[in-house]
Amino acid sequence: MWEKKPILLLLLATAAILVGTIITVVLPFAWVNTEADRIETVTPYTALQQEGRDIYIREGCNNCHTQTVRPLVAEVLRYGDYSKSGEFVYDRPFLWGSKRTGPDLARLGGKYPDAWHYKHMASPRAMVPKTNMPDYGWLSANQLDPTMIKRKMDVLGFPYTSDELYSLADKNEMDALVAYMQKLGSDIPWRNAAATTIVGNLKNPYADSDHSTLEEWEPLYEENCEACHGEHFEGDIGPELDGASMEDTELFEIIYNGVPDNGMPPFAGLGADKVWQVVTFVKYYNQGEDH
Amino acid sequence: MKSTEYNYDIVRSFVNWSVLWGLVAVLVGVIVSFQMVDPRLNFPPYLTFGRLRPIHTNAGIYGWGVGVIFATFIYMVQRLCRTPLWSPKLARFQLWFFNATIIASAVTLLMGYTTSKEYHEMEWPIDVMVVILWVVFALNIIMTIIKRREEHMYISLWYMMASLVGVAILYLVNAAAVPVSLFKSYSAFAGTNDANVHWWFGHNAVAMALTAPPLAMFYYFLPKSTGVPIYSHRLSIIAFWSLLFMYLWTGAHHLLWTPVPDWIQTLAMGFSVMLIAPSWGSVINGYLSMNGQWHQMRENYLVKYLILGITFYGLQTIQGPMQAIRTFSAFIHYTDWVPAHIHMGTMGWVSMICFASIYYLVPRIYGKKLFSIPLANLQFWLILVGQLTWSFSLWIAGVLQAGMWTAMNPDGSLTYTFMETMVEMYPYWWIRSIGGLIYFVGVVVFIYNLVMTVRHGEIASTEAAAEGRA
Amino acid sequence: MDLASILYLGVTFGLFVIFVLIVLRTYSKKRKDEGEIAKYRMLDDE
Known part of the structure; x- marks a missing residue:
């Protein structure tokens, strides 16, 4: 049988490969990114945010930063609400990453003010003395190209206005990257839900310290x-x-x-x-x- | 049949180029490891960690790994089929197109043209090049097998054929994208779907490019080096079908606890554990082939490489399934443990087998005795010590990091900030870099030995060259 | 049992049967020599 027939062996090998592939890779398309996991408040990226995302990709930020918070106690405490499938429907490609040399960024949006990001990107060690993150201040010197960004938005089918594109001409790559980071994980109102209500009387246990x-x-x-x-x-x-x-x-x-x-x-x-x-x-x- | 009929010319070329790309891969690896301990070693825009790391991985997989696959498959297919290569011209085209693809990949990745998908970073024009390359290669191998003069197909041929179709399916599906320009495209899949498709690719690229081909080499070069056949051809067949069937279900073990549907994660977890059986089927087959031959571990440096290689495969395929279990994954995923695991596979298992295969090939395809067996032994110890240093430092680092990430105070708050956990990594990252340097020296010794063999090696017939193993 | 469960068990069992058949065929006494011949032939190609 197949022991002496290479074409038959190739076909059987292909069949063996396709069983698991169809069940675990093709079948999920019936559930994922459908009404089943849709989240009403999740919106596409604006032109500036999408360009920021593409810069994030270009600089390989995903090599050190993940973008998915797992439903584990320590993780939710550290980063925020765990990630949901519906939050990623506009992500092409996905940027979940595989290694946290730096912290996870899935819930970064709204954590710090813009000014923090500009300062941190330009000189990470000025803010976090022992970090090994490279400097990205040079991004500020690169102006954006609205024509290219328009083409990207058209391919993705994301909505934009001509005013929005026009305003991009005054912006640089750092502006775009910061805009993207401020969008990350902020489409669902998890921050309000995560805030702790303090009940009862608070007393500073260290008030008398010398x-x-x-x-x-x-x-x-x-x-x-x-x-x-x-x-x-x-x-x-x-x-x-x-x-x-x-x-x-x-x-x-x-x-x-x-x-x-x-x-x-x-x-x-x-x-x-x-x-x-x-x-x-x-x-x-x-x-x-x-x- | 006389060996002069075989086309060794093209095997020589592929060996030479793959060794060069292997050197580049290890060198860039050492560089990025130092960038992790000292960020001042980043030189934007081109020479930053974010842009160089994909060059390290892709040079390793596509330049070194696939390059050796090309060399060894073309050699093995001719010997096992007792017939010359179907089309030497096509193979010659494949060689130059291969180098063009690797160079184009390196240049575009430096420029920042990347899809960001791990081990598939190259943009769509290079995907097209890779597909052409693979089709040309597959056609040549399959046609040679069809035209073979040996009726029985040895297990290595099975693994080779599985690799040919497997890589083709994986690469084509995961490459699906809509181009915006020559250097930018968007994935055809979004979010969770993209993640699921990608790690199906990612994990099975390991199966089809970094497991099936080294197994084909192991099953061929071990008996060729020892002079005794493998223990059981039938066991290798059972392991073959099981491995091929089970691997494809396991991609989502890279995505445990992510938004990918739970049932996919559970299947991935179950099949990952089941994969121990076919993996160890090959390991045990290898060990039992050494029955009565263990003295060759002392006398024959090729056997030393091959048996250590398959041992690392065995360890890798125990550790891998362990990591694929949800509870363990919750602890070590995203830490430095993971690169330690990967590097045991690449530096230990795959590269050990590749080094052995090339050491076996070079005397035969050049008709010269190996320049120095002591140097080959020295290299063995350098890469073994280098790799163990590399992996052990990061296994320890990963456990430390995981422990600190999950440590909690009695009041339910986290014990450590992220930076407190990161600064603990620096000493281990230093040790890892040193391990990488030792490994790099090993590769330099390897190349020196090969160059000296080709340039100044004693001329011998292929049979006499083979005696050189004593 | 609903249709999905029957399908699930049926496919699983079917796959297992295929595996058993491959093992039985590979290790059948009739094919003992045939199954191992390739490993000797590959050594004898010089």
Whole structure:
């Protein structure tokens, strides 16, 4: 039989290959990206966002960053709500990635203000001292090409206006990339749902700490706050911090839940204990120096 | 039949070029590994990690891996069929078109023309080139088999034919895209569908390009090196059909816990575990072939490469299914554990077999004795130590990273920020780079040995050259 | 049982039967020599 007939062997081999292929690769098209997993609020990329996505692809960002949050406790705590199939219907190609040399970006949209991204892309180590991410400041020097972007949008069948395309001429590749990052994972209103409601009376367990204890918590401030609020609370991307003017509990709520509309990310992931340490550091460190 | 009838000329060319691309792949690998420990080694726009890493992987798979496949298949098919290659002209065209494709891939990837799909990054014009290349190659091999003068088809021919159709199906489906320009296209599939199609490709490229062909080589070059036949041809046949049937279900084990439907993930998990059987069918067949011949591990450097190679295949096909289980995947996926696994397969299993095959071929196709067996032994230890250093450092790193990612405080918050987990990786990444460097030195020794063999090797008949193994 | 389950079990069982048939055929006594001859022939090609 097939032992001596190469053509028959080739056909049988093809058949063996096709069984699993049809069941696990062809069949799913009947469910995936249909009404079954559709999400009403998910919208196509704008021209600027799509161009940003193509720059993300061109620079191979997917080699170090994934874009899918798994439904696992630690993962949802770290990155946000787990990813849903319907969120990716406009993704050609998919960019889920396979390795997290850097953090997952599926829920990056709205986490930081635009200014944070511009500064971070231009000089990652200015914001995150020990990161190994390369500098991408050079993207700012490259203007966008509206003609090419129009062709792309036409191929993808995404809606756009002529005003939108016209405005692209003034934009550069960094603008596009930041616009894309701000869109990531923000089509569903997960941030509101994820915010923690604080009930009962809050009390700062560290209110009576002395200055030397405060210094132990300085690294927490440096890692999480300094990039936006400056080395000496003077402010930069975020406002100047005048801890003394605020109640401990008020500070706690802002740091714990963030102020999404003003670009202040939530730091609930640090845990209440560390957030109280940051609160105490921000509020009393300067006072301690004064005394 | 006289061996002069066989076309060795083209085998020589493919060996030479594949070895060159192998060197490039390892060199770029070492470079990107250093970029991970020191970001100042990125030189935008062209020489950044994001653009170079696909060049490392594609040079390794398509330049080195597929190059050796071309060389060895063309050699094996002639010997096993006892007939010259069907069309030497087509093979000559294939050689130059192969090099043109590899060069075009490297240049366009540096320019940033990429689809972003892992191991399939090249844009659509290069996809077209790859398809032409593969059709020409497949036609030549299949026609040679049809015109064979040996009635019985040895198992290596089976694996070769499976590889020919398998790669064709996978590559064509996953390449489906709508072009915007010469250098930009959008995938024909979107989101979750694209992910599912892509990892069906990704995992089965491993099956059809990096498992079936090395198995074809192993089944051929092991008995040829030891002088005794494989343990069981019938066992190899059962393993063949099982492997071919089961592999295609397993792609989604790369997508556990993602939005891909659960039942696809579960099938992938189940079939991955079942794959242990056919994989170990070949491993055991290899080991049992050594019955009464184990002394050759000491005396015959080729056997050393081949048996270590199949041992790494065995380890790889235990570790792989383990990783394909949901609970284990939840822990180690996305960490540095995964590249450690991949590199045991590529540096340990596939490349060990490729090195052995080329060491077997070169004396025969050039009619010269190998320049230095001590150097071949030195290379063996260099690549073994290099690869183990590489993989062990990142296995440890991966477990550490996974543990830190999932560590939680008693109040239910995360213990570590992402950066706290990343800085812990630096020492392991340094060790990995050193492992890569050792491996690179091994490849340099290999090439030196080959060049010296061709240039200054003692002229011998092919039979006498074969004696050189003692 | 609904149609889907019957189909599911039927396909699974059918595939298993094919596997068993391949094993039985490959290892049948009648084909013992035939099945192993290729491994000797490949060594004898010089």
